[in-house]
Amino acid sequence: MHIQTAAVHTLKDFEHGAVVPPVHMASTFELDRSTDSGAFAYQRGANPTRAQLETVLAALDGAEHGFAFASGMAATAAALSVLAQGDEIILPASVYGGTYRFVDRVLSTRGVTARFVDDLADLTDEDLTPATRAIFVETPANPTLRITDLRAIIALAHRHDALVIVDNTFMTPVLQRPLDLGADLVIQSATKYLAGLSDLLAGAVTTNDAALAEAIHLAQVATGGVLAPLDSFRLIQAIKTVPLRLERQQENTRALIEHLRTRPEVAVVNFAGSHSEEEARLHASQAAGIGAVLSFELAEGLNSTAFLRALRYPAFAVSLGGVETLICRPATMTHEAMTPEARQQAGISDELLRLSVGIEDIADLIEDLDQALDAARG
Numbered sequence: 001m002h003i004q005t006a007a008v009h010t011l012k013d014f015e016h017g018a019v020v021p022p023v024h025m026a027s028t029f030e031l032d033r034s035t036d037s038g039a040f041a042y043q044r045g046a047n048p049t050r051a052q053l054e055t056v057l058a059a060l061d062g063a064e065h066g067f068a069f070a071s072g073m074a075a076t077a078a079a080l081s082v083l084a085q086g087d088e089i090i091l092p093a094s095v096y097g098g099t100y101r102f103v104d105r106v107l108s109t110r111g112v113t114a115r116f117v118d119d120l121a122d123l124t125d126e127d128l129t130p131a132t133r134a135i136f137v138e139t140p141a142n143p144t145l146r147i148t149d150l151r152a153i154i155a156l157a158h159r160h161d162a163l164v165i166v167d168n169t170f171m172t173p174v175l176q177r178p179l180d181l182g183a184d185l186v187i188q189s190a191t192k193y194l195a196g197l198s199d200l201l202a203g204a205v206t207t208n209d210a211a212l213a214e215a216i217h218l219a220q221v222a223t224g225g226v227l228a229p230l231d232s233f234r235l236i237q238a239i240k241t242v243p244l245r246l247e248r249q250q251e252n253t254r255a256l257i258e259h260l261r262t263r264p265e266v267a268v269v270n271f272a273g274s275h276s277e278e279e280a281r282l283h284a285s286q287a288a289g290i291g292a293v294l295s296f297e298l299a300e301g302l303n304s305t306a307f308l309r310a311l312r313y314p315a316f317a318v319s320l321g322g323v324e325t326l327i328c329r330p331a332t333m334t335h336e337a338m339t340p341e342a343r344q345q346a347g348i349s350d351e352l353l354r355l356s357v358g359i360e361d362i363a364d365l366i367e368d369l370d371q372a373l374d375a376a377r378g
């Protein structure tokens with residue numbers, strides 16, 4: 001089954017012939033009076049509507065197990081809960097700011113050591129120690145859009161019995177399925193492309209490993225950061241149009257890249273595969289499209305504040321993946337938890353702007369960017 005069909009048809013045959021699933025709001029369920037058990041007992045552990053969403057999440061990733069959380073960070077925290085005192089995790093310096101904050105300020109207090117590296121591509125067998133329990137990957141990276149070779153990192157980690165955890169938020173299973181390549185855990189902020197309308201906070205974890213699935217379920221039960229039934233239903237519905245939305249968002253992204261490159265006011269445009277031929281080849285070998293996020297810097301001497309003020313359509317806001325185009329300044333809006341040195345190390349200058357491209361008519365987006373670039377010249 002192709003992914004657009006899976007997004008629509010994974011769930012079916014509902015009561016009364018309904019073509020969308022019912023919403024079960026129950027927090028508690030009657031148990032069998034002779035066995036004291038039942039398929040569902042209490043919502044934190046499992047709920048029929050969340051279970052249906054989890055089936056869809058697993059199907060999209062080609063996974064055995066799927067889990068829904070109340071946010072991408074709750075999903076990330078659950079995935080990282082497999083680390084214990086004495087373990088080390090290796091992450092790219094450019095990792096999402098919230099993940100950086102969690103690892104730096106929370107995981108460190110649990111006796112887990114984090115090692116941030118400039119480029120995962122530079123890792124060799126000598127860099128992994130017996131304590132190395134996991135390598136965390138985001139490809140493309142946010143907001144630099146640098147590409148990591150998933151196959152190479154997975155092979156390296158597995159030679160040392162370490163796990164590979166991939167944050168696949170920017171790609172979604174529509175464009176990239178890391179579990180197919182051997183990754184151990186995949187997380188997503190479903191707030192972004194899966195929800196797609198900037199009106200829902202949610203997170204997903206998928207895995208093919210039964211022991212890891214048990215650990216993720218334990219995180220649901222033990223810490224309770226699960227997705228509520230109504231939001232689970234809304235996400236089931238939103239997921240049906242993810243492939244369609246991404247098709248349009250990518251079409252707009254390609255057109256904007258072409259256009260921005262013709263404007264002398266734009267110094268550099270970053271997108272998945274833009275950094276080198278090698279990264280373009282790698283990305284094409286592990287993903288089915290460039291996604292819909294790009295970042296860029298204006299030419300020296302231009303006023304980015306004037307540019308931002310002049311823009312009519314893109315909202316000046318964090319987040320990404322919605323149908324409306326958003327623009328943000330990562331240094332102060334998404335990666336402010338990093339030190340200036342760490343940002344510099346990750347290639348995130350104070351002037352870098354990130355665009356999450358929506359589904360608007362491309363002619364309007366281009367016209368708007370053009371007039372804002374004119375305004376930036378003063």
Ligand SMILES: Cc1ncc(COP(=O)(O)O)c(C=O)c1O
Binds near residue numbers: 170188192201203
């Ligand atoms: C790559 C990435 N991972 C994780 C998260 C966290 O997700 P949430 O905001 O849903 O908690 C974000 C949010 O911006 C993100 O961009």
